[in-house]
Amino acid sequence: MDSFSRPVGDRHFVSTMSFATATRLLCRRLGARIVATDEASRFAASFDASKISFLPAAVVKPRREAEIGVVLELANRYRVPVTVRGRGTTLMGSAAPVRGGWVIDLLGLNQIRIDAVAGLAHVQCGAKVADVQRAAAEAGWFYPPDPSSKEYCTIGGNIACNAGGMHGGKYGVTRDFVVALRGFLPTGEAVEWGTATKKFAAGFNLRDLWIGSEGMLGVVAGAVLKLIPQPATRWTLLTSFRDEQHAIESILRLFHQRVQPAICEFLDRESVRCAESAMQTTIFPGQAGRPVILLEFAGGAAEVREHKRQVLAWAAEHAAGYRAARNREEAEQLWTVRRKCSGAMFELGDAKLNEDVVLPMKNYVAFFRFLQRLKRTSGLPIPTFGHLADGNLHVNIMYHRADPKETRAAEAAVESLMRTVVKLGGAISGEHGIGLAKTPFLRVQHGPAEVKAMQAVKRALDPNGILNPGKMFEEVRIWKYPRLNVHLPWDHK
Amino acid sequence: MDSFSRPVGDRHFVSTMSFATATRLLCRRLGARIVATDEASRFAASFDASKISFLPAAVVKPRREAEIGVVLELANRYRVPVTVRGRGTTLMGSAAPVRGGWVIDLLGLNQIRIDAVAGLAHVQCGAKVADVQRAAAEAGWFYPPDPSSKEYCTIGGNIACNAGGMHGGKYGVTRDFVVALRGFLPTGEAVEWGTATKKFAAGFNLRDLWIGSEGMLGVVAGAVLKLIPQPATRWTLLTSFRDEQHAIESILRLFHQRVQPAICEFLDRESVRCAESAMQTTIFPGQAGRPVILLEFAGGAAEVREHKRQVLAWAAEHAAGYRAARNREEAEQLWTVRRKCSGAMFELGDAKLNEDVVLPMKNYVAFFRFLQRLKRTSGLPIPTFGHLADGNLHVNIMYHRADPKETRAAEAAVESLMRTVVKLGGAISGEHGIGLAKTPFLRVQHGPAEVKAMQAVKRALDPNGILNPGKMFEEVRIWKYPRLNVHLPWDHK
Known part of the structure; x- marks a missing residue:
């Protein structure tokens, strides 16, 4: 049973009425430059990339972090649901304000500062992931997590869903790069979890509890991220195999040699056929529709040279076809297949x-x-x-x-x-993450004791249940809801 | 004000009386081979490396993980305090059963299995850290966290206090290597957090909340640990500087070049004097009592060669003296200064x-x-x-x-x-971690809102407050308590 039956947040009609008073108070406290109640602003904040729309009563765009605390404090007093968003690239509906109320849009808080000696990035929640990567790279450092939406999505959103990306196997995910967080408890108090250091063992680890909590246990305002030295060299190889099973058995043989590619992207036959149809060519001549693995190795020049030798020997033995990039341009070309496949699926x-x-x-x-x-x-x-x-x-x-x-x-x-x-x-x-889209399956993953513990933690930190309500624990079959017909900047053409 | 005034757990006299009934029931449920109530067993479980003793009513040594759940279930029914221990190497008093009750000793659950393809270690909580490292190394993999007690301490204890060690700067700490945990909620239900995979974004991250929770939010029975490829080569260099400030300014210059040593151990003048007195020699002839930095680089042969060149140039420019190891034997010798300093301080x-x-x-x-x-x-x-x-x-x-x-x-x-x-x-x-020893300073680190949030989480998961009570939040000045005159295997002679 779905927990709400209509795609607009009018289920809590009574409380929506009292939201009006609360929203007036909010406007008075923060001013009209911070709080928007016009139709266009509310509509823009009513959906994320899942394109299911729930109109909020107001949209708050903080210019100072402390304003987040003000919003939460009022929201608790008047029991107003609050949903926090960055760029809204989530496909899971995690940023959709399903109960209406207020949306906090954090895109305005986007400062980035790199500490080039300590190898740390001090960032605000609204900073774009690709901007953090570029700032780090300019200082000779590397921030590996790279969700495919990295040119749009924010660090705050990445922390909220513990975003990964293609570098996860070798380098880890967002969680592995967060050393400290500052922000606000659901009840509005400012808190800091961890310090700008790589070790911290003082008190319960609420930093990591926040990571992946999908905006339900606190609001991240800023973070300190660990960086690693920027790899000097990259080397890319595209390989094809006669079928999926052979591809997988082959790659496991490579892993068994303790060779860790920085990226190891697999496309099954159907994905390859999509990409080839979009590219209007076959990737390996005469081998149309064969599964491929795209490998990228990163590190010091000597290290990559060592890998290259090992990997070419492996490819010669196991792959049906392979092609190595001699430079970054050729590497970019090899990447085309991976970039094209996803959009082409809509055929x-x-x-x-x-x-x-x-x-x-x-x-x-x-x-x-x-x-x-x-x-x-x-x-x-x-x-x-x-x-x-x-x-x-x-x-x-x-x-x-x-x-x-x-x-x-x-x-x-x-x-x-x-x-x-x-x-x-x-x-x-x-x-x-779970958001709305995976709620029917949370209990497939987790037994009753696990879900009960999560819910107990939620109640402990958010006693009034105001922060991102309706997510994670209530079953929603998101695909049954009408989707907006809007084109988002990152949508495939 | 200290929260308990006498070093034996007789403060809760009334409940201690009812513990007798509960303990009898426990013996009946699990049998005398699992539950010990003799004086010697109880004394052995009454203290950790902090050597402050609190006698428990019984010691449980599970042979199967499920027995942990049975203990917790009974403990909740009869409100018996439960303290979990591995080898008890903590200096913080974290494993001291300050309220008496039952101690669960997990040393018997010590299985280790390496997945050499996936680069994962499947371990039970009582496995010794050094044994995990050796098992990983045999399969060509590396588990970096290395507290100095690694030949004694257990993975469960390391997870409980998020242990670090000398490799933290480059590789991270225990938390960075845990991909999944299984164990028991304080109320006794079996749970699993995460899967044997490097990515997991389904539900709140209670895995990481458990890490560093010092046995207060759950009992870890087993873990899946991420491994990294075993570095092929190590190179060690000992450097000395004219004073602390110069040593530090110099090493920061090296870090600024994005050179990441696997180990970078610093000893100030006083530590060096301790070591030199114990070694009955000066480390660098004619440079008695100068601060030193011991550097170790690890990686592929070519990578280490690259570092060596950079680092020798740096040492020539900044260090007062330096000596590189030509082989592992010489490296071991360079390590003597670090190994000797701590014990020698008791002069x-x-x-x-x-x-x-x-x-x-x-x-x-x-x-x-x-x-x-x-x-x-x-x-x-x-x-x-x-x-x-x-x-x-x-x-x-x-x-x-x-x-x-x-x-x-x-x-x-x-x-x-x-x-x-x-x-x-x-x-x-x-x-x-905090344990007992750092309780007077928890509120120096954390403001009231942070402590309140931690305590709310504690109450949410452990409503009866049975798991490792008396730790973290109640101020205890441990140094005022009499210490046992016992010699532990890892104590300096």
């Missing part, structure tokens, strides 16, 4: 259930066997690609929204997918 | 307040200036050494316990130290 259907499941390595082969069966039994195309070094696979269930049979098949497929992933020792999400 | 006093504070790099120099003043005003020797790559410094305030003036000076010094560390943007603990 196979106008709707996509994009599930970022994670599998343990020992069950990669079993999982791809299951996927073959799933494609057959569902009758749907399910192009799958992802990060083989950390098991984070993007399974794209494609269907036509107007076709009830396909829609039912897609729903059944996602259910079956989630159960299988957990049965194989994996995770229902590796980097997207 | 300066029979009591030591060993504080593992952390400083941000930008305030290293200011901190050492403060230390000079502190030595002068307290009149006490305060030899200091530590990990310059992560700012984790071990400040050793030496005094004679029988001398009331020195004791007062030591107490004042530790108070002043903690306030200064926090004022300089640092942490009161980097790897030891």
Whole structure:
């Protein structure tokens, strides 16, 4: 049963009435330059990349961090739901204000300062991830987490969902690079978790509890991020294999040699066919539609040279075809296949259930066997690609929204997918989080005791339940809600 | 005010009486091979390396993980305090059963299994850290966290206090290597946080909340640890400098070149004098008592060669003296100074307040200036050494316990130290945790809102307050309690 039945946040009508008083008070406290109540501002803040819209009563755009505390304090007094957003690139609906109330838009807080000696980035929550990477690179340092939306998404959003990206296998995810957070408890008090140092063992680790809490346990205003030395060299290799099983068995052999690629992107046959159709060419002549693995190695010149030798020998033995980049331009070309595949999938259907499941390595082969069966039994195309070094696979269930049979098949497929992933020792999400979209599967991953503990923590920190209500624990079948027909800057053309 | 005034857990006399019934029930449930109530077993479990003793009513040594749940369930029913221990190497009193009750000793659960393809270690909580490292190394992998007690301490204990060690600056601490935990909520239910994969973004991050929670929010039964490829080569260099300020300014210049040593151990003049007196020689001829930095570089052969060139040029320019190891034997010799200094400090006093504070790099120099003043005003020797790559410094305030003036000076010094560390943007603990010993300073680090949030989380997960009660939040001046006159295997001779 869905926890709300209509796509607009009018369920709490009574409290919405009292929101009016609270919102007037909020405007008086922070001023009209900070608080917007016009239709356009409210509509813009009513949805994220999931494109399900819930109109809030006001949008707050803080210019100083302390203003976040003011909003939360008032929200608690008047029991107003508060949803925090960065750029809203989440596909999970995590930033959709499902209960209306107030949205805090943190894009205005976007300062970045690099400490080049300590190798730390001091950032505000609204800083763009790609900007942090560029600032770090200019100082000779590297910030590895790189969700594909990195030119749009913010550090605050990345912390909220513990974002990953293609570098996860070797370098880790957002959590692995956060050394300190400052921000506000749901009740409005300013807090700091950790210091600008790489060690901290004083008190419970609420820093990491905030990471991945999807804006439900506190509001991140700023962070200190750990950087690593910028790799001097990169080397890219594209390989193809006769089928999925062979590709996987081969890459596991490489891992067994303790060779850690910085990036290890896999595309199954269906994904390759999508990319090839968009590129209007075959990647390896005469080998149309073969699964590929794109490998990138990073490090000191000598280190990469060592890898190159090992990896070319491995490719010669196992790959059906391979092509190495001699320079960055050629590397960019090899990347085309990965960049094209995702958008091209919309040739196979106008709707996509994009599930970022994670599998343990020992069950990669079993999982791809299951996927073959799933494609057959569902009758749907399910192009799958992802990060083989950390098991984070993007399974794209494609269907036509107007076709009830396909829609039912897609729903059944996602259910079956989630159960299988957990049965194989994996995770229902590796980097997207739960938000609204994965709420029907939280209890597939977690038993009652685990969910109970999470909810107890939520109540402990947010006794009035004002922060991002309606997410994570209440089952919502997001695909049943009408989607806005809007084009977002990062959407495929 | 101390929260308990006598060093034996007889404060809760009434509940101790009812413990008898509960303990009988526990024996009946688990049997005499698991539950010990004899004097010797109870005494052995009554203290950790802080050597403050509190006699428990029973000691449980589980052979199967599920038995932990049985203990906790009964403990909740009868409100029996439960303290969990591994090898008890903590200096903070974190494993001392201050309220009596039951101790769970987890040394019996010590299995280790390495997944050589995925680069993961599957371990039980009682596994010794050095054993995990050896098992990983045999498979070509590396588990970097290395507290100096690694030949004794357990993974469970390391997770409980988020242990660090000398590798923290480059590789991170325990938290950075934990991908999944399984164990029991304080109320006894079995739970799992995370999967055996490097990505996980499904639900609140209670895995990391458990890490560093010092046995107060749950009991870790097993863990999946991330490994990294074993570095092929190590190279060690010992350098000396004319004074602390010059040493620090020099090492920051090296860091600014983005050179990351795997280990970067600093010893101030007083620490060096201790080591030299124990070694009965000067480290650099004609340079007695000069501060030293011991550097170790690790990586591929070519990578280390690159570093060597850079670092030798740096040493030639900045160091007063330096000596590089040509092989592992010579490296071991260079390490002697670091190994000898700590034990030799007991020439300066029979009591030591060993504080593992952390400083941000930008305030290293200011901190050492403060230390000079502190030595002068307290009149006490305060030899200091530590990990310059992560700012984790071990400040050793030496005094004679029988001398009331020195004791007062030591107490004042530790108070002043903690306030200064926090004022300089640092942490009161980097790897030891709070336990009992640092409870007077928790509120120096954390404001009321932060402590309130931590306590709310504690109450949420442990409503009956049975798990490791009396720690973290209640102020105890541990140094006022009589210490047992026992020799532990890792004590200096």
